[in-house]
Amino acid sequence: MRILLYMVIILIGAWLGAGGKLSESFTGKLSKLQFGSLLLLLFIMGVNIGVNEDVINGFYKLGFQAVVLAVFSIAFSIMFVKLVSGFVQRGGKDSE
Amino acid sequence: MNIGIIAAVASGIVVGLFLFPQQFVQHIGIIIDIGLCALLFFVGIDIGRNKDIINQIKACGFRILLVPVMIALGSIVGSIAGGSVLGLPFNESGAIGAGFGWYSLSAIILSDYSAEIGAVAFITNVCRELFALMAIPFIAKYIGKLESIAPAGATAMDTSLPIVSRATDSNTAVISFITGVVLSLLVPVLVPLMIAL
Numbered sequence: 001m002r003i004l005l006y007m008v009i010i011l012i013g014a015w016l017g018a019g020g021k022l023s024e025s026f027t028g029k030l031s032k033l034q035f036g037s038l039l040l041l042l043f044i045m046g047v048n049i050g051v052n053e054d055v056i057n058g059f060y061k062l063g064f065q066a067v068v069l070a071v072f073s074i075a076f077s078i079m080f081v082k083l084v085s086g087f088v089q090r091g092g093k094d095s096e
Numbered sequence: 097m098n099i100g101i102i103a104a105v106a107s108g109i110v111v112g113l114f115l116f117p118q119q120f121v122q123h124i125g126i127i128i129d130i131g132l133c134a135l136l137f138f139v140g141i142d143i144g145r146n147k148d149i150i151n152q153i154k155a156c157g158f159r160i161l162l163v164p165v166m167i168a169l170g171s172i173v174g175s176i177a178g179g180s181v182l183g184l185p186f187n188e189s190g191a192i193g194a195g196f197g198w199y200s201l202s203a204i205i206l207s208d209y210s211a212e213i214g215a216v217a218f219i220t221n222v223c224r225e226l227f228a229l230m231a232i233p234f235i236a237k238y239i240g241k242l243e244s245i246a247p248a249g250a251t252a253m254d255t256s257l258p259i260v261s262r263a264t265d266s267n268t269a270v271i272s273f274i275t276g277v278v279l280s281l282l283v284p285v286l287v288p289l290m291i292a293l
Contacts, residue, residue, distance in 0.1 A: 006284040009133050013140020018147065027145065034138040038200055039104040041131040045207045045214060046108015047116050048124050052211040056113065062212065066219035069178045073193045073220075074227055076174025077246040078235065080166040085242040088159050088271075 101200065105218065128208050135201070136284060143277065160271050164278035167246050171196055172290065175220075191290035192217045196249030196279045197224040197256075205287045213291075224249060228256050236263035245272045250283055252276035 016022055050056065171193045179189020192213070195202025199221030207214025228247035236244035241264040248256035253276020261269035 005133070006136055006288070009136045010140035010143070010281070010284065013137040013142075014144035015140075017141035017144025019144075022141065027141070030138060030141060034135065034142070035100075037131055037135045037138065039100060041128065041135060041204050042101060042104040042200055043108040043111075044124060044127050044131065045204050045218070046105040046110075047112035048108075048128075048207050048211045049105075049215050050109040050112020050114075051116055051118075051121050051124075052112075056109075059215075062216050063219055065182050065184065066216050066223055068182055069175045069189060069192055069216070069220045070223035070227060072178030072181075073171040073174040074224060074231070074247045076177065077167045077170030077249070078239065078243050080170030080173070081163060081243045081246045082240065084162045084166050085240050088162055088242060 125208055128204060132201075132204055132208075135204075139280070143281070146277075160274060161278065163242060163245060163271055164275040164282070167249060167275065168194070168196065168279060168282055168286070170246065171249060172286070187291055187293040188213055188216075190293070191287050192220050194283065194286035194290050195221040195224075196283055197221050197228065197247075198250040198280060198283050199225065201283055202287050205284065206291065209291055225251050225255065229259055232256060232259045233263040236260075241265065241268045242271065244268070245275050248272065248276070250276055250279040253280065 017027075172190050173193075175189045175193025176186045179186060179192075182189075191206060192202070195206075195217055199218050202221055203214045203218035206217045224247065228249070228251065231247050232244045235247065244263055245252050245260055245268070248260060251257075252260060252272040253274075257269065257272055257276065260272040264272075
C-alpha cells in the first residue's frame with residue numbers, strides 16, 4: 001500500500017513537471033524546496049537514531065555491518081553488469 | 097557529498113540524545129511520512145521536467161535498460177550475501193542494498209520501520225557512494241566502462257556522473273545518467289517491498 005502511495009506521488013509530480021503547468025517561480029525554487037525538505041527529514045531521522053539507546057550503543061557494530069554490506073553490493077553489481085556488458089555494447093554498435 | 101546532509105543527521109542525533117521530549121517520540125513516524133511524500137513529489141517533478149530521457153533511451157536502444165536492472169539485482173543479491181555473513185535477516189539486508197547508494201531516501205524509508213535499520217542503511221549507502229567515487233576510475237580502466245557505472249547505483253545520474261564521464265566516454269555517460277534515473281525510480285518501490293518480505 002505504501003509503495004503504491006510513493007509511486008502515485010512520484011507520478012503526479014512527473015505529470016505536473018512534464019506538462020509544464022507549474023509556474024516558473026515554483027520550478028525555480030524546486031531544488032531549494034527539495035533540499036530543504038531533505039535536510040528536515042534527515043534531521044528527524046537523526047532524532048530517531050538519537051532517542052534510540054540501542055542504536056547509539058551499537059554504533060561501531062552498525063558501522064562494520066554497513067561497510068560489509070556496501071562492499072558486497074558493489075562487488076555483486078559489478079559482476080552482474082559484467083554478465084550483460086558484451087550484449088549491451090553490441091546493441092550500441094548495431095544501432096550506429 | 098554535502099556537508100549540510102551530514103550536519104542535519106548529526107544535529108538530529110544530538111537533539112535526540114539530549115533535548116527531544118520523550119512524549120513526542122511516537123509522532124516521529126508521522127512526521128517522516130509527511131516529509132517523505134513532499135520529497136518524492138519534488139523528485140517526481142524533477143524527473144518529469146527532464147524530457148530527454150525517453151529520446152536518449154530510444155537512441156541508445158532499449159537493451160541499455162539491462163544495465164540498471166543488473167545493478168539492481170546485483171546490489172540486492174550482494175547485500176543479502178553480505179547480510180548472511182553478518183547473520184542479518186535477508187529482508188533487512190536486501191532492503192538496505194535496494195537503496196542503491198541513495199542514502200537519504202533509503203535510510204528515511206527504513207527508519208520508519210526501525211531506527212537501527214535506518215542507521216545501517218544510511219551508513220551503508222554513504223559508504224557505497226564514497227567507495228564508488230574512489231573505485232570508478234579503476235573499474236573503468238581494468239574491468240570495463242559499463243561495469244564502472246555499477247558502484248555508483250542511483251548516484252550515477254548526479255554525484256558520480258562527472259567521475260564516470262571523465263573515466264569513460266560520452267556514450268557511457270548517457271547510459272550512466274539513464275541508469276541513475278531508473279535506479280532512483282526503483283528505490284521507493286523496492287526498499288519497502290524488500291523490508292515487507
